[in-house]
Amino acid sequence: MADERLIAALDFHTLEDVKELVNTLGDSVSYYKVGMELFYSVGSEVVTWLRGEGKEVFLDLKLHDIPNTVASGLCSLMDLGASILNVHASGGYTMMKTAADRLHEEAAKRGIACPKLIAVTVLTSINQEDWEGLGHELQIKSAVVRYAKLAKKAGLDGVVASPQEAALIREACGPDFLIVTPGVRPAGASADDQSRIATPAKALEAGASHLVIGRPIRAAKDPKAAAEAILKEMESVR
Ligand SMILES: O=c1ccn([C@@H]2O[C@H](COP(=O)(O)O)[C@@H](O)[C@H]2O)c(=O)[nH]1
Secondary structure (H helix, E strand, C coil), rough: CCCCCCEEEECCCCCHHHHHHHHHHHHHHCCCHHHHHHHEEHHHHHHHHHHHHCCCCEEEEEEEECCCHHHHHHHHHHCCCEEEEEEEHCCHHHHHHHHHHHHHHHHHHHHHCEEEEEEEECCCEEEEEEEHHHCCCCCHHHHHHHHHHHHHHCCCEECCCCHHHHHHHHHHHHCCCCEEEEECCCCCCCCCCCCEEHHHHHHHHHCCCCEEEEEHHHCCCHHHHHHHHHHHHCCCCC
16 A cells, blocks of 8 residues: 655656556656656656556755745645645745745635645755855755745744755754655665665654655656555554
């Protein structure tokens, strides 16, 4: 049976590829992530198709702009039926608060369930050297916790972070805060372009609420077997 803590990333650019993977994974996976590559190529049709198949959707478009533009953009996306939408925490407290407030107001006005809103802290591809190259003085871990606390104060439901920061965020933001972690790799798998990684079991033990996993499933010779091995590892952490 599907474990809703696993979100498989659909980084494709055609609906045919999406259908093939989703049909192959069948009932094993119930939650999917639609990111920029897919949404920019296919548009909202992919979200409608996934919802029609009974799947939950994390629409990972990482909005990053001035407060009014981000809030308005989210309001344009909220009717699609995604369970989670997101923004970049580096857009600042005012942007996050405006976005969360407007999303809640609009959901009440339209009489629909409000999607969860989460903030990307520091991309999981960024290592300490990249980070310092951007002029940041805090350690990545400290910056991530700072962004997570700001997101919580702004009324967001959670964050995207690496599994390496999950325990610190859980401690700082409490048991109900969503901690969605990409950068998850089964032992021995290639890290690809990810820098701050951990295995599925370690990510859950550290307090992640959801694991986003793309290439280890999508690029596997047998994606269903790869997903089931990950689900088996996840089962040991409840
Ligand atoms: O910090 C972040 C935020 C988002 N992502 C997205 O997650 C998946 C990860 O895919 P893999 O193939 O498992 O590396 C991908 O869609 C990213 O856009 C992230 O990796 N890090």
